[in-house]
Amino acid sequence: MRGVRFACVRGCTLCCRQPGYVYLTEQDLLRAAARLGLTPQAFESRYVYRTAHTLRLRKPRGASCYFLSENGCLLHPDKPTQCRLYPFWPELVEDPRAWKREANFCPGIGRGRWISPETIRRRAAGMRRAYPDMYE
Ligand code: SF4
Ligand code: SF4
8 A cells, every 4th residue: 555644633532432342462451451550360350351362352331442531542552452553454454445435434544644655564564463363
């Protein structure tokens, strides 16, 4: 993909409120727990659903994410990898139609600083590294 302008819009939380799950790496879990002053075990038992190959945030009833507050993400700057790397996910940046749909949805795409093709590739590769089971 060619370069693109992108800057997350202050106060926007549209992508946090979409259906779907937030997956974590083991490192994400440690960082998020530390951010909240919890032990990893306490964080996991309250907020994480673990399967054989994945970790994902549990969802509160009637809301999209435990960490979405009026002021944005309570885990920032230690939010999970997929949240940090959005919108530069492989399935978006490698599919022009998917990217166009995302650009219509996310007001941060097309504004702000220039993100080079190399940076975009690096972020997409970061997603593949973080979630190998999702991209095999
Ligand atoms: S939808 Fe785009 S602009 Fe809005 S919070 Fe998500 S990344 Fe930022
Ligand atoms: S963890 Fe933070 S950035 Fe990710 S969906 Fe929840 S509130 Fe949004």
